[in-house]
Amino acid sequence: MTENRMMVRVQIMGESFEVPEGSTIIMAMEYAGYQLKRGIGCREGFCGACATVYREKNDYKIKGGLACQTVVTDGMVIAQIPFVPAEKPVYDINELTPDINTIKAIFPTVFRCVACNTCTKACPQDIEVMDYIQALKRGNIERAADLSFDCIRCGLCALRCPAEIVQYNAAILAQRLYGKYLSKKNPQLDKRVKEIEDGKYSEEINELMDMDREKLTETYYSREIKIS
């Protein structure tokens, strides 16, 4: 970060700091002198560790975002939410059926959704959170899995939900049910697993393993390439 750049003033947990314009919230906190130990993970928007709430100058609204992806603005007031004490029901995926009964049994709260759309507004991934909860309510696992696919489990939706639903835990259940039971299966995969078990390729591979470097190099560079 170059020193001669414009600075903005932000409040981190109520305390005022001057930080370079264009910083993300994480960069700003580090610039201010914090070594982050919680509320930080991938730093690239993939892990959901950095959920943060903030308010901007002259705005009364408290917004949510990912600290590693949100750029600070002058007058921003910031508080990190490093942990959400939400309930995670335990289940054996092998014992479940991919239908509404499973949702009823494991996530009864889903049926209390009042369709207020607060969760969708809170989601930093722009996921249609309410829609996937509504899909689950109807037992449409496929749609719920599809809509929630990009969820990174940041917890911001659950914190805001008036019906106390833990959307992201319901999402992972829907995804797993879809992946395991509902997605169309691929017989070619089973066939290949069996072929390998039966030793179909063992000899070929052993041959490559025994090759000297020169021969192996030659074989490699003359291999047929079939890609699209």
Add this chain to the structure above:
Amino acid sequence: MYPEYMMESIKKVEETRPGRLEKSKKYGKEVFPHMTDKERGEVLSKFHPDYKEGARKEVRVGPNKGEILTTEISDLLESYSRINPKDFNLDKIDYETDVLVIGAGSAGMASALVAAKNGSNVLIVTKLRLGDSNSMMAEGGIQAADQRDDSPTMHYLDVIGGGHFDNKPELVQALVSDGPESIKWLEELGVIFDKNPDGSMLVKSGGGTSRNRMHSCRDYTGAGICRVLRDEVYNLPDKIKYIEYSPVVELILDDNGQAVGAVIYHLETKQYSIIKAKSIIMSTGGFGRLHIRGFETTNHYGATADGIILGYRVGAKLLFMDSVQYHPTGAVYPEQIVGFLCTEKIRALGAQPVNADGELFVYSMEPRDVEASAFIRECTARKNGITTPSGLCGIWLDSPLIDQIDGQGTIDKNLPGMVRQFGRFDIDIRKYPMLVYPTLHYQNGGIEINDKCETNIPGLYVAGETSGGVHGRNRLMGNSQLDLIVFGRRAGLNASKRANNGVKIGKLSIEHIYDYEKEVADLDINRKKIAPILLPDYIPDHVKQKQITAEYFGTLI
């Protein structure tokens, strides 16, 4: 949005696009000649950062003493422990378990699940939260030779050629032979792979592959896998316990030289605790946060090579720690995302790398080190790159081409993460190309293992990015995600078998630290140099000067 002068260059990219599109419709990705063995060698030796002066140096302590390793690794190995053995009473055990898993990425969690299934009690300890790892971040895909026109044999050839024939053959054999079964295992746990309407796997090619065998979960492949493994770990609370925010700072040996435990340090409460275990699986991932040669990185916050240090101190041998993987396409603009990954899948879908004049200069799918070196050559020797306002240089990755090749909506469907990442900073990658330059990505080498994930230290198993041998000196796209599952599962099974067979554990000791530190002290190295460093340090100097009584001791205390 891009500044005016960059838009000028983008105009040139747009001008050459129709011609490139036409070629690509005719020849697929083969719109630029592949490099020969000789050309590869030349561009690597002249431009790859590993070959630069000062990139490597001799390590003067420990099991690999006298070998030439990556400079930052040699430096890190020549360091002291953060603890003094005399402060610890190892008769007082805080946690006892059959299998101890260190690190909760996909390798660690896969191993935990398999060990638990095999009847062992498992304890996972990790630096941040479960799943906060490089595993969660993988975008592009996972390879496995399950297609009709493919075979594990072809996969073997690609892996070993990509690794410049240095890979350990038994490990490559394990990787490719367990590939399809690993995909099946993941699907049975509920991972959602991208598929064609008939249920067959949607597979793409990757750099250095001879067949389409890259499976994906949109461009959230790592998350698609890792979050399922984590959910399964949460679902087995009786078999798998876990402790978060508690990195391991040293391993514990017994008087027979077996690895039998670990010392953990709680990042917040600053307490140390002692764990005793029958077998140990090291799965601490990579080293991007060491910022080797000053490069930005794609890696998560905790990727600081801890496993290498911990293993080395107890005598585990390292392999190929002289080679570093720079991913060809790290973002260089906008500044907030510098170093972040622009997944290889973008090229797999048809995007072409072009220079400031919109010209092609390299085949888009060379092995990573070759591709990265060609990008560096274009920006340095050939001066055909584009310089950003903050002084970084990059070349264009022409993403809009993808929708033109495969139809509107292809980018949205296959690269939602990328669209979102750039969209947050007002760049629409469906309309404009992305500016990229190589970024520090992957630790090619690590602790040497065999095909059971055993090391030369009895009781110590290693899986994932912190192991060495599978990928030789250069890993190909998608083979790491496969490695995590294949070797994670193997480590879990073998560590569990060892534990179930009733290992005799002798007296616990961390006295090895004294011996190691003596070697370090003999080199007159400053006492303040400690490892593992646990977390990187991004506090600016002017603030540090005021943190007068605080000390940066791996973590700021």
